[in-house]
Amino acid sequence: xxxxHAWRVFAMEYNDAMVSxxxxxxxxxxxVVTPLGSKVNRLFFVGVLTDVEVMSEDGSFVRAxxxxxxxxxxxxxxxxxxxMTEKLQSFDVPSFVAVTGxxxxxxxxxxxxxxxxxxPEQIVEVTASxxxxxxxxxxxxxxxxxxxxxxxxxxxxVTADALLNVGFYKPIAEGVSIxxxxxxRLLVEKYVQMLQDAVDYVSMGEQAEATTTKLExxxxxxxxxxxxxxxxxTVDEQDEExxxxxxxxxxxxxxxxxxxxxxxxxxxxxxxxxxxxxxxTLNSLMDKGLIYEPVLGTIKTT
Amino acid sequence: MTNENLNQHAQDILSRLxxxxxxxxxxxxxxxxxxKFLDYGVPVKQAKQTLLKKFGVxxxxxxxxVERTLLADLQPNTRNVKLVAQVVSINPKEIMVKxxxxxxxxxxxxxxxxxxxxxAWDKPAMNEGDIVEIxxxxxxxxxxxxxLNFGNxxxxxxxxxxxxxxxxxxxxxxxxxxxxxxxxxVEMSAKxxxxxxxxxxxxxxxxTMFTGILGDSTGKIPFTAWEDFKLSKESTVHIKGGYVKSxxxxxxxxxxxxxEVKKQKKQIKESDIPTRxxxxxxLNNKQGMYDVSVSGRVxxxxxxxxxxxxxxxxxxxxxxxxxxxxxxxDGIPDLRIKCVVDDGTGSVKTIMNKDQAERVIGKTMxxxxxxxPEELHSLLNESLFAxxxxxxxxxxxxxxxxTFLADTIEVVDEDVKSxxxxxxxxxxxxx
Numbered sequence: 093x094x095x096x097h098a099w100r101v102f103a104m105e106y107n108d109a110m111v112s113x114x115x116x117x118x119x120x121x122x123x124v125v126t127p128l129g130s131k132v133n134r135l136f137f138v139g140v141l142t143d144v145e146v147m148s149e150d151g152s153f154v155r156a157x158x159x160x161x162x163x164x165x166x167x168x169x170x171x172x173x174x175x176m177t178e179k180l181q182s183f184d185v186p187s188f189v190a191v192t193g194x195x196x197x198x199x200x201x202x203x204x205x206x207x208x209x210x211x212p213e214q215i216v217e218v219t220a221s222x223x224x225x226x227x228x229x230x231x232x233x234x235x236x237x238x239x240x241x242x243x244x245x246x247x248x249x250v251t252a253d254a255l256l257n258v259g260f261y262k263p264i265a266e267g268v269s270i271x272x273x274x275x276x277r278l279l280v281e282k283y284v285q286m287l288q289d290a291v292d293y294v295s296m297g298e299q300a301e302a303t304t305t306k307l308e309x310x311x312x313x314x315x316x317x318x319x320x321x322x323x324x325x326t327v328d329e330q331d332e333e334x335x336x337x338x339x340x341x342x343x344x345x346x347x348x349x350x351x352x353x354x355x356x357x358x359x360x361x362x363x364x365x366x367x368x369x370x371x372x373t374l375n376s377l378m379d380k381g382l383i384y385e386p387v388l389g390t391i392k393t394t
Numbered sequence: 395m396t397n398e399n400l401n402q403h404a405q406d407i408l409s410r411l412x413x414x415x416x417x418x419x420x421x422x423x424x425x426x427x428x429x430k431f432l433d434y435g436v437p438v439k440q441a442k443q444t445l446l447k448k449f450g451v452x453x454x455x456x457x458x459x460v461e462r463t464l465l466a467d468l469q470p471n472t473r474n475v476k477l478v479a480q481v482v483s484i485n486p487k488e489i490m491v492k493x494x495x496x497x498x499x500x501x502x503x504x505x506x507x508x509x510x511x512x513x514a515w516d517k518p519a520m521n522e523g524d525i526v527e528i529x530x531x532x533x534x535x536x537x538x539x540x541x542l543n544f545g546n547x548x549x550x551x552x553x554x555x556x557x558x559x560x561x562x563x564x565x566x567x568x569x570x571x572x573x574x575x576x577x578x579x580v581e582m583s584a585k586x587x588x589x590x591x592x593x594x595x596x597x598x599x600x601x602t603m604f605t606g607i608l609g610d611s612t613g614k615i616p617f618t619a620w621e622d623f624k625l626s627k628e629s630t631v632h633i634k635g636g637y638v639k640s641x642x643x644x645x646x647x648x649x650x651x652x653x654e655v656k657k658q659k660k661q662i663k664e665s666d667i668p669t670r671x672x673x674x675x676x677l678n679n680k681q682g683m684y685d686v687s688v689s690g691r692v693x694x695x696x697x698x699x700x701x702x703x704x705x706x707x708x709x710x711x712x713x714x715x716x717x718x719x720x721x722x723x724d725g726i727p728d729l730r731i732k733c734v735v736d737d738g739t740g741s742v743k744t745i746m747n748k749d750q751a752e753r754v755i756g757k758t759m760x761x762x763x764x765x766x767p768e769e770l771h772s773l774l775n776e777s778l779f780a781x782x783x784x785x786x787x788x789x790x791x792x793x794x795x796x797t798f799l800a801d802t803i804e805v806v807d808e809d810v811k812s813x814x815x816x817x818x819x820x821x822x823x824x825x
Contacts, residue, residue: 095795097674098693100738136693136736138780190780192693214694216779224810226780228817229691233738235820263675263739284824291817298811 096121097263098136098192100226100233103163104286105130107371109208111274112197124195124208127278128237129268132195135210137165138218138226141189143379144180154180156212157375158191161227161293162286163368164375166209167193176212183217190218190226200389203354207389224294231287236261238280238287240268245278334373337363342383342393350392400425400432407442410451419449437469460529466507468542470535475542477528478557479503481520482578482637502639503528503542506562509578509638514544523652525558527551565635571612571670573647575640575681580647584608584615585630585662607685608647609667614685619649632658644682644790669786674740677789677796688798689784689806690737699731700770701763729759731774735783735798742789744798754778754805782806 109132111125124132139160147153152171157164169177183189193210240260244250250272255265271278341359345351353374360370374391377383383393404425408416424445431441439461460476468475484501499514501522512531520526530547533540555563565581573580589606604619606627617636619625634654636647649655670686677683703725704710705717716722731746731754752758755777762770785800 095734095741095743097739097741098736136691136738136780214779216775218780221810222780225782225808225813228810228813229738231817232820235824238824261673261675261739284821287821287824291814291821294810295814298814 096133098134099130099132099263100137100230101126101128101130101132101135102230102234102286102290103137103139103158103160103165104368105162105234105283106132106135106165106195106208107163108368109197110204110206111271112199112206112208113270122195122197124197125267125271125274127271127275128234128241128280128283129264129271129278130237131263131267131270134192134194134213136190136192136226137230138188138190138223139165140186140223141183141215142186144183144185146181151181152177156180157379158189160230161290163372165191166207166375167191167212168196168209169212173211176215179215180212183215188218188220188223189215190222191215198388200352200354202352205354205357207353220297224297227290227294231290234283234287237264237268238283240264241271241278241280244268244272331373331376334365334369335377337365338370338373338377339382339393342391346392350386350390353389353391356391397425400429403428403438403442407445407449410446411449415449462527464507465503465505465510468510468533468540470533470540472533475528475531475533477503477505477531478553479505479526479528480558480562481522481524481526482509483639484518484520484522486517502637504562504578504637506559508576510540510542510576512542512544514548516544516546518544518548519550520552525553525555527553527557569612570608570610570615573615573638573645575638575645577638577645579635579637579652581632581634582608582610582636582647583630583632583658583660583662584610585664585667586625586627587614587664587667589625589627609664610662611666611668613670614667615645615647616684617647617649619653619655621649621651621653623649623653623655625655628664630658630661632656640681644684644788674735674737674742674796677740677742677798682791683789685786685788687784687786688735688737688742688789689782690735690741691780691782692733692778693736693741693780694734695771695774695779696732696734696743699733699774700729700767701759702728702730704728727759727763729762731755731778733778735785740796742796742798744785744800744803746800746803750800750803754783754803778805782808 105126105128106124109124109126113123113125115121121133126132137158137160139158142157142159144154144156147155152174154169154177156167158167169180171177191210191212192214193212196209196211198207198209199205240255243258244255247254250269252265252269255268256262338356338360341356342351345355345359356374357367357370361367365373374383378385381394383391386392401421404421407424407428408421427445428441431444432438460474462476462478465477465479480503482502482504484499486497487500488495489498499517500511502509502511528544529549531542531544533542535541565579566577567581568577569582570584585608587607587609589604592603592605594601594603602622604622604625606617606625608615608617625631633647633649636649636653638645639648640646672683672686672688674688674690677688698711703712705712705720705723706726707720707723708717710717710719712723712725729748729751731751733744735742735744746754748759755773757773765773782805783803784806785798785803787798787800787802790797790799
């Protein structure tokens with residue numbers, strides 16, 4: 093059993109994943125396959141730890157969020173990783189952290205949604221500069237996958253060998269060919285925009301750093317529990333609007349037992365919010381304490 | 395498979411049946427039965443065996459009736475293997491079986507298709523250079539590779555040189571990047587980058603050998619010479635008939651009395667010999683690699699990093715109850731960092747020694763000894779975790795992946811500003 097390498101993926105791409113592969117054999121590794129063909133068993137990312145929440149009374153199960161400029165990674169650590177579970181609770185929020193972790197996925201029985209999360213193996217506080225380095229590195233890796241998806245779209249049959257032959261790295265060639273087998277269509281425009289925004293985010297941070305004596309760049313200014321803001325002026329308004337829509341959907345449908353994450357996504361899509369936006373908004377509402385998850389995958393207002 | 399072939403195989407089967415059975419079944423029927431198996435992708439050989447068994451033929455037949463297999467075509471978990479090959483090398487090896495020492499023999503065979511290592515439980519009746527027919531050997535799979543074994547059923551018969559086609563003995567023309575552990579004998583031009591004379595004991599005899607590094611415009615590779623070819627550093631040589639052996643998965647060129655080594659006029663310039671720079675997934679795909687450069691981020695600092703104690707006798711790291719071999723001893727402190735380096739395409743384990751560790755964390759071992767283990771672990775994380783390291787050295791392959799033996803290792807501080815410009819220009823390609 094070879095050690096699985098750690099993919100560089102942004103939270104948006106990771107959270108968009110709808111496909112998981114489970115090994116048939118005992119101990120066989122399982123993977124989360126993203127729409128750009130990352131076949132993730134392990135991943136490495138650097139972002140802002142925004143909150144750590146104890147989910148069980150005895151403190152043996154915690155959930156944490158780490159935000160990058162495109163979205164939020166959800167981390168779970170439980171009783172089988174007591175050291176990590178304890179360590180997570182020792183961090184100040186917000187702070188810059190680097191995380192090595194294993195991919196996890198959860199599929200509620202009703203509906204075909206899937207939620208990708210991370211079981212952290214390593215987490216260490218780092219500098220803002222390392223966060224920026226990670227963003228730039230991840231842009232390059234993501235761009236390679238976008239290139240491969242584009243190339244594959246023009247092929248009659250997509251195979252790893254065909255992609256290898258035109259010069260893509262083996263892990264990408266394999267991942268993209270698997271993504272083509274499992275996703276109906278692979279759209280790249282959204283991710284091209286995501287990369288553009290991500291590089292802008294780093295430049296803005298650089299400039300901010302140059303004009304202020306604050307060492308941690310712009311993102312720490314957003315304070316505890318919120319996303320680092322994307323460099324767009326209308327973001328705040330859009331956030332508020334999205335939150336209103338999502339809250340209305342939840343309130344009208346939750347009843348006594350809450351409403352499934354799935355259901356919320358479907359209802360909100362009708363209101364013009366895409367799934368990523370809904371996920372982000374739900375996370376942000378949770379951070380604000382307006383909603384909670386009594387059972388994994390089910391939402392209720394507080 | 396063509397009908398003609400199918401009928402041929404059916405006839406083969408028929409010819410081995412006894413007369414009574416032969417009357418009861420037609421060639422047509424046998425062919426149909428055979429085809430059924432072939433349709434399911436069963437290899438011909440196995441399909442035939444299965445049918446023979448079905449018709450009541452004892453398939454553990456004398457070796458004469460089994461067809462010869464080429465080394466390159468051998469499949470794992472096959473019994474009754476027959477080969478014709480030359481013995482490239484054969485050496486005794488001491489192993490422990492249920493706590494008892496036992497001598498087994500291992501070596502390398504070659505035929506016109508390539509080379510393959512073998513293991514024999516008893517001394518086989520063959521010597522280096524012999525051409526032999528080997529029957530009743532069997533294969534196993536070991537870490538994804540075919541292993542050839544000689545059990546007590548093995549039969550070995552000496553053959554003449556013409557039992558193998560001429561090209562078997564002709565070395566293959568290669569450049570260094572084309573050398574794999576199974577390439578066999580080679581012909582190549584290379585520059586001698588270093589050479590060192592060593593005296594070793596072979597069966598209580600003193601023997602002189604030479605080891606060093608060869609290089610060409612595609613890379614570098616270690617060599618061992620068992621004869622004095624008067625190799626000198628800086629000279630460019632043409633080698634014909636060196637054979638390739640692997641040591642811990644890393645190929646090496648061996649030069650013995652069968653090799654021809656000549657100085658050549660056309661010099662290879664040292665500046666043309668690259669240290670190959672690789673992505674980490676390329677290491678994970680290949681056998682061990684000599685003198686390559688890689689870089690990636692440290693994504694894990696492993697247990698067993700920091701101050702450790704070594705056995706004064708054997709240098710092994712002590713466990714809580716002392717040395718595995720020498721028991722309770724006064725350990726000698728040492729500093730090391732075991733970490734996983736990952737570039738997003740592949741990962742490799744590496745161990746930094748005391749000098750390398752002192753340099754990357756900016757503290758001496760004595761200063762580290764003053765810290766408690768948690769403090770030291772935090773310092774290691776602070777100095778290394780998530781940072782890019784660039785390394786030059788050799789990689790080894792094992793069951794769990796690659797290990798990198800770094801001659802040099804450096805922490806790279808990336809300049810975000812200049813990288814932003816690079817990334818922007820890359821993204822322009824996407825529009």
